[in-house]
Amino acid sequence: YSLILSPADKAGINHVAYKVERDADLDALQQRIEAYGIKTEIQPANTLPFVGRMLKFNLPSGHDMRLYAQKEFVNTDVGSSNPDPWPDDIKGTGAHWLDHCLLMCEMNPEKGINMVEENTKFCMEVLDFYLSEQILVGPENAKAKAATWLFRTSTPHDLAFVGGPINGLHHIAFFLDNWNDILKAADIMSKNKTSVDVTPTRHGITRGETIYFFDPSGNRNETFAGLGYLAQPDRPVTTWDESHLGQGIFYHTRELTPS
Numbered sequence: 001y002s003l004i005l006s007p008a009d010k011a012g013i014n015h016v017a018y019k020v021e022r023d024a025d026l027d028a029l030q031q032r033i034e035a036y037g038i039k040t041e042i043q044p045a046n047t048l049p050f051v052g053r054m055l056k057f058n059l060p061s062g063h064d065m066r067l068y069a070q071k072e073f074v075n076t077d078v079g080s081s082n083p084d085p086w087p088d089d090i091k092g093t094g095a096h097w098l099d100h101c102l103l104m105c106e107m108n109p110e111k112g113i114n115m116v117e118e119n120t121k122f123c124m125e126v127l128d129f130y131l132s133e134q135i136l137v138g139p140e141n142a143k144a145k146a147a148t149w150l151f152r153t154s155t156p157h158d159l160a161f162v163g164g165p166i167n168g169l170h171h172i173a174f175f176l177d178n179w180n181d182i183l184k185a186a187d188i189m190s191k192n193k194t195s196v197d198v199t200p201t202r203h204g205i206t207r208g209e210t211i212y213f214f215d216p217s218g219n220r221n222e223t224f225a226g227l228g229y230l231a232q233p234d235r236p237v238t239t240w241d242e243s244h245l246g247q248g249i250f251y252h253t254r255e256l257t258p259s
């Protein structure tokens with residue numbers, strides 16, 4: 001599984017978890033996180049179903065993050081021996097995997113609070129994430145990060161942060177292959193009277209093809225297609241400024257939505 005839904009009286013995210021390569025990485029990362037001044041805890045195997053021991057801590061923003069090295073592997077629907085390109089029993093939009101999430105982080109320049117900046121620094125310095133793209137705002141001599149896109153794989157983002165009034169969830173995104181799949185996903189959403197936030201378009205940032213929509217609980221989800229570009233540690237960071245914010249987020253309308 002990629003996602004666990006649990007009963008709650010409001011929409012939001014409990015925690016986000018990433019897999020590390022080796023079990024020993026959890027011990028090394030625990031030391032680095034503690035040395036940074038953030039408390040950690042090791043949770044025993046099966047705290048989450050089918051998942052090995054987990055390293056639990058909070059990002060500077062307070063978001064609960066877990067790292068684990070083992071999870072029961074169930075293979076894909078087409079298997080790994082002479083596989084067909086797609087299985088016969090695709091349901092709904094046929095999302096392949098959970099691609100990334102965007103966490104909203106408190107940003108209040110008047111109070112000197114910028115959790116986008118603090119989370120980004122922590123993720124890069126301690127968790128070895130790389131920065132692919134950023135939105136910088138404010139005066140020339142004091143530019144502040146208003147949003148950042150970070151990766152550990154080779155896609156433009158595995159995790160992103162955007163400034164907002166409070167710490168919370170902006171959206172989680174599921175991967176589709178291509179633009180045709182995005183169109184079909186929008187058809188399926190309309191068939192099912194889904195609340196669509198942003199109809200099919202392209203993000204300037206990451207270059208992904210996208211739909212934003214709300215699930216019945218009120219959480220914003222995204223279907224995200226295309227791999228954008230090959231993200232590599234030595235790729236120059238892409239920077240967007242305030243005057244190009246609209247096209248950075250939604251490339252076609254070049255306007256932000258109120259939500």
Ligand SMILES: [Fe+2]
Pocket residue numbers: 100101102171173222224
């Ligand atoms: Fe996204």
